[in-house]
Amino acid sequence: MDDRHRPGVEEFVTAWATALHRAHYVPISAGQRHRIVSALADRLVAAVLTDPVRPGDGQRIGADLVAAGFGSPEALGGTIAVIGARLLAALGVADDPTRATRLNGLLADLAAGFASAAHDRSLREQDTVRLAALAARTQAEEALRVSEARFRRFATHDQLTGLPNxxxxxxxxxxxxxxxxxxxxxxxxxxxxxxxxxxxxxxxxxxxxxxxxxxxxxxxxxxxxxxxxxxxxxxxxxxxxxxxxxxxxxxxxxxxxxxxxxxxxxxxxxxxxxxxxxxxxxxxxxxxxxxxxxxxxxxxxxxxxxxxxxxxxxxDQDRSAADAARYRLSAAMPAALHRGEFTAAYQPIAALRSGRLAGVEALARWRHPQLGLLTAARFIDLAEHTGLVVALGRHLLEQACRQASDWQRIQPGLYVSVNVSVRQLRQNGLAGEVAQILDRTGLPPHLLQLEVTEQAVIDLTGVVTESLAALMALGVRIVIDDFGIGYANLANLRSLPLHGLKLDASLTRPSAQPVRRPGARRPGTDDDFLRTVVSLGHRLGLVVTAEGIETAQQALRLTATGCDNGQGWHFGRPVPPDEITASIVAQRDRDAVSHDTARPAFPAQQR
CATH class of the missing domain: 3.30.70.270 (Reverse transcriptase/Diguanylate cyclase domain)
Known part of the structure; x- marks a missing residue:
C-alpha cells in the first residue's frame, strides 16, 4: 500500500489543515489549503519512512510552510502539535523507536527551517518598512526578536503544560x-x-x-x-x-x-x-x-x-538481549512450522500399581537449525502470544495421533496425551478439526487424551463449553493438567465432561510441615493431603495421574495414596518415538520369555 494512502494518513492531513486554518488566516479556499498540506504531508511521510535519511527534508518542509503563507508562531505550534501527536499512529509505527527518533529530528529541523524562512520573510518585510520609514526600524527589529522568541518557544515547549517538549x-x-x-x-x-x-x-x-x-x-x-x-x-x-x-x-x-x-x-x-x-x-x-x-x-x-x-x-542489558532473542524466535516460528522443524517427544505415563506403560504424553520440540533442540518452555508462550499456537497445536496433534496409531500394532490400548492451549479451546471448530485428524490417522477417539489447564476452564461459557462437550461426544478423553496450582472451581470440576486429573508436580514433593502450637490440632501430612485429593478425583469418577515422579520412593508413596498413573523421570524422560517403540518391543520380548507380567515396563530406558 502506498504510504500516502495508508488508513489514517488522510485524517492526519485533515487535522493538520484544520489546525493551520484555526491558527492563521490565509486568503485561500479550503480545497487549496488541503492540497498544500497534502503535498507537505507526502514529503513528511516519505522523510519518516524512507531510508536513507535525506538531510534538510525537515527544514525544507518548514520553509515551504512559511512560503505557503502559514508563517505565524501559532501555525508552527499547531503543526508541531498535530505531527507529534498523530503522524506515527496514522502510519501504524507508533511503537517503532527508530521512526520516533527520526520524527523528533524532523520536527526540530522543521522548526529551524520555519524560523529561518520566517526570519528571511521578516527581513524582506523590514526592508520594505525601512525604505518606507527608517523611523520604524527600532520597532521592527524588536518585533522580530519577539517573534523569533515566540517561534522558538512554540517549537520547544508544550502548549498545554508549558513544560519543555x-x-x-x-x-x-x-x-x-x-x-x-x-x-x-x-x-x-x-x-x-x-x-x-x-x-x-x-x-x-x-x-x-x-x-x-x-x-x-x-x-x-x-x-x-x-x-x-x-x-x-x-x-x-x-x-x-x-x-x-x-x-x-x-x-x-x-x-x-x-x-x-x-x-x-x-x-x-x-x-x-x-x-x-x-x-x-x-x-x-x-x-x-x-x-x-x-x-x-x-x-x-x-x-x-x-x-x-x-x-x-x-x-538491563541482559533483559533487553533476552527480549531481543525472544523476538527473533517469535519471528522465526511461522517459517519453522512451514519447514517442519516442530516435532514431538514422548514421555511415558505408567500405571502405578503394575508399573506398566499406559500411555505417553506428546511434548512439543523445535529442531532449531542454529540453537539445536528447544523444549516447549522456550517457545510455547511466544506461540500463544502471537496466535501461532493454533496452527502449531494442530500440527503436533496430527503428528501425535499418527504415531499413537502406529503403536497400536505393538501395544494395543496405548493412549497419547496432547496439550491443548486456551486459544485452541476458544476457537470455533476445534472438535471438527480433532475428528478429521482422528479419521486421517486411524486412531480410536478413546485413545486420544487432551490436556487443558485450570485457567482454560475458569469460565465455562460460550465456545469453551461447546468445544469440551463436542470433544467428549467424540469419545476423546479430557483431563485437567497441572491440577492444584490454578483456579479450578470445584463446581465446574463436578460439571465438566472430564476423564481425569493430572496432579501438578509440586503436590508430589514433600512440603514444610507447620510448627504445631500447644493444644492445636495435629496438622495433616503430605500423604493425608494427597489421599484427600486423589479420593476427590475418584469420587468424581476421574482417573488421577501424578506428575513429577523422579524416584522409586515417590512412586511407591503415590501408589499408596491410591493414585492411578504416574509420570516423571523415574518412568522415563521425553524421548523420540523410536525409543518408546524400542522400549515397548523390549518389554514385550521379556514378557514372552518370562511371562512375568508384574514386572514394570518402565523405567526401561532411563536417560
Missing amino acids: LTRFTEELGRLCSAAVPVDRVGVCCLDVDDFAAVNDVLGHQVGDLLLREIANRLAALTDPRIDLVARLDSDRFAILVRDTTCAEDAIKIADRALATLAAPFRVNGTEVPLTASAGVAEGTVADDGATLMRDSEIALHWAKADGKATLRRF
Missing part, C-alpha cells in the same frame, strides 16, 4: 552528551501515567487536560540540583533529565520521588482522581549516545508496564 528534551540531552559540557554521567527517567485513557473516557478530555497540568506542576516542583530538565514528551508521558549522576541509583531515587509525588490523589473540579504512574530509568556515561539512553529508558518503562504498573524498572 520532546524537541527541547532531545536537544538538552544531546548537549549534555556532547564534549562541550563538563558532565561525566547522565540519567533519563521516562514516566507514563497508568490507565490515563480511562480518565478521558470517564471524566472527559477537559478534566484530563487539567489533570495533565497538575501532573506537570508536581513534576516541575521536584527539587534536586541534579534535575536538569522536566519535559512532557507526548500525551501522558513525561521525562526527567538528570545530570552529574554517579550511578544508576541516583536516577532511580529521583524516579522514585516522582512516582511518590504522583501517587498522592489529585483534586480536579471538585473530583478526587487517584493516579499511579510507571517509570523506566536508563543511566550511563556521556560517551553513550543520547538517543540510546532515551530508547533504553522507554524500554525500561515498557517493562514496568508489563510487570504490573505503578512501579519502575531500570534498563
